[in-house]
Amino acid sequence: MGKNILISNSNKNINQTIELTGSKSESNRALIIQALSKGKVQIENLSSAADTVTLDNILKNAAAGNIAEANVGPAGTAMRFLASYLTVKGINTVLTGTERMKQRPIGILVDALRHIGGEIVYIENEGFPPLQIPSQFIQKSEAVKIKGDISSQYITSLLLIASFLPKGLTLEIEGELTSRPYVEMTLGFLEQCGIKYTWNDNKIAIPHQEFNESKLIVEPDWSAASYWYAFAALADSATITLPYLRQNSLQGDSAIVEIMSHFGVKTTFNETGLILEKVSTPLDSKFFDLKNCPDLAQTVIVVSAALGHEATFTGLETLKIKETDRIKALQEQLAKIGVKLIEKDLNYTLDCSGLHFPEKIFINTYEDHRMAMAFAPLALFVKEVEIEEERVVDKSYPHYWEDVRKIGFTLS
Numbered sequence: 001m002g003k004n005i006l007i008s009n010s011n012k013n014i015n016q017t018i019e020l021t022g023s024k025s026e027s028n029r030a031l032i033i034q035a036l037s038k039g040k041v042q043i044e045n046l047s048s049a050a051d052t053v054t055l056d057n058i059l060k061n062a063a064a065g066n067i068a069e070a071n072v073g074p075a076g077t078a079m080r081f082l083a084s085y086l087t088v089k090g091i092n093t094v095l096t097g098t099e100r101m102k103q104r105p106i107g108i109l110v111d112a113l114r115h116i117g118g119e120i121v122y123i124e125n126e127g128f129p130p131l132q133i134p135s136q137f138i139q140k141s142e143a144v145k146i147k148g149d150i151s152s153q154y155i156t157s158l159l160l161i162a163s164f165l166p167k168g169l170t171l172e173i174e175g176e177l178t179s180r181p182y183v184e185m186t187l188g189f190l191e192q193c194g195i196k197y198t199w200n201d202n203k204i205a206i207p208h209q210e211f212n213e214s215k216l217i218v219e220p221d222w223s224a225a226s227y228w229y230a231f232a233a234l235a236d237s238a239t240i241t242l243p244y245l246r247q248n249s250l251q252g253d254s255a256i257v258e259i260m261s262h263f264g265v266k267t268t269f270n271e272t273g274l275i276l277e278k279v280s281t282p283l284d285s286k287f288f289d290l291k292n293c294p295d296l297a298q299t300v301i302v303v304s305a306a307l308g309h310e311a312t313f314t315g316l317e318t319l320k321i322k323e324t325d326r327i328k329a330l331q332e333q334l335a336k337i338g339v340k341l342i343e344k345d346l347n348y349t350l351d352c353s354g355l356h357f358p359e360k361i362f363i364n365t366y367e368d369h370r371m372a373m374a375f376a377p378l379a380l381f382v383k384e385v386e387i388e389e390e391r392v393v394d395k396s397y398p399h400y401w402e403d404v405r406k407i408g409f410t411l412s
């Protein structure tokens with residue numbers, strides 16, 4: 001166990017520029033593409049997220065033939081993207097991660113990889129990491145059906161390696177596609193590297209082809225930006241500049257712009273990025289569908305709860321299989337300010353009738369970076385917020401606390 005961090009704050013007026021690191025999702029796609037590109041794809045502004053550093057190191061070790069075990073720690077995308085990459089490259093290794101990673105399902109992806117020829121073996125539990133990746137791959141099939149409603153990462157994983165396969169690959173997505181913008185992001189990056197694809201109804205087809213000489217420029221991380229929207233929403237006044245974020249982003253979490261317009265945060269894009277400002281608007285929207293942007297759930301639900309806004313949220317089905325069961329984690333921690341998150345028929349509604357702010361609260365983080373980052377802005381309403389396990393934020397946003405200090409909060 002690492003140490004906790006205590007946040008206290010007397011500054012309710014925020015005026016600051018925050019330089020975010022690159023998107024972890026874009027970076028992790030870029031790294032797999034680069035590894036398959038035979039030196040043709042360059043990357044600019046790679047994320048400093050621990051999940052990206054981990055993936056980068058594993059790919060480098062794999063290229064050097066030095067890979068008895070590939071341990072992704074808590075990085076879901078690294079686990080899912082490497083399962084396909086290592087398999088089709090025939091890199092014999094054990095692919096593993098944290099205890100939590102061993103509870104995050106991967107059976108849908110392994111079944112698809114087995115169908116196309118990858119003879120992956122489960123080392124512990126059927127359907128879950130760790131995986132034994134075989135030393136040989138011979139493509140057996142050029143089409144595979146895959147369920148779309150559990151995690152889009154399985155689909156991204158297969159799309160990333162599709163053009164490398166001798167026969168290419170056609171995916172038939174079964175059921176509803178969750179986290180759809182992440183699949184679009186994958187195709188967007190592949191397209192920037194010259195890969196042609198077709199997407200008709202539920203079928204995505206990518207023929208065998210080579211990557212072009214190209215450069216992938218990673219945009220700053222919109223999920224990380226969401227915490228600055230939260231600070232703005234809870235402050236008395238706020239003007240926060242976030243350089244390099246784009247209005248036309250490949251990241252679905254840019255939906256935070258629209259969502260936070262209902263919580264009194266106005267976004268203005270300019271040539272160098274964006275400025276967000278606190279404005280006084282009535283809390284008007286009561287219903288939010290987060291199916292396309294699940295990583296925003298904690299940010300938005302905590303803000304809504306703290307403002308006593310009894311909104312309803314949907315599209316949260318995938319939250320239970322992320323770094324922790326995020327629904328349970330939210331329910332347990334929101335109870336500390338007297339708020340309930342009530343589940344009914346796949347909708348989650350906030351009951352703020354007991355809302356109160358104690359002098360001090362302790363927030364458990366469940367090894368989930370987003371629990372820490374989403375609850376920290378409560379320090380605008382609570383004198384002292386103690387957050388469990390300071391370094392949990394490293395997964396996606398290692399300099400988060402330095403940035404919180406920058407806006408005038410005291411951290412110890």
Ligand SMILES: O=C(O)C1=C[C@@H](OP(=O)(O)O)[C@@H](O)[C@H](O)C1
Binds near residue numbers: 025
């Ligand atoms: O492809 C990606 O980069 C991601 C996809 C999403 O996962 P799901 O598709 O499992 O919802 C998201 O929650 C995760 O943080 C990153």
Ligand SMILES: C=C(OP(=O)(O)O)C(=O)O
Binds near residue numbers: 074076078
């Ligand atoms: C769910 C997340 O990441 P991953 O699935 O890659 O572990 C996240 O960053 O919120």
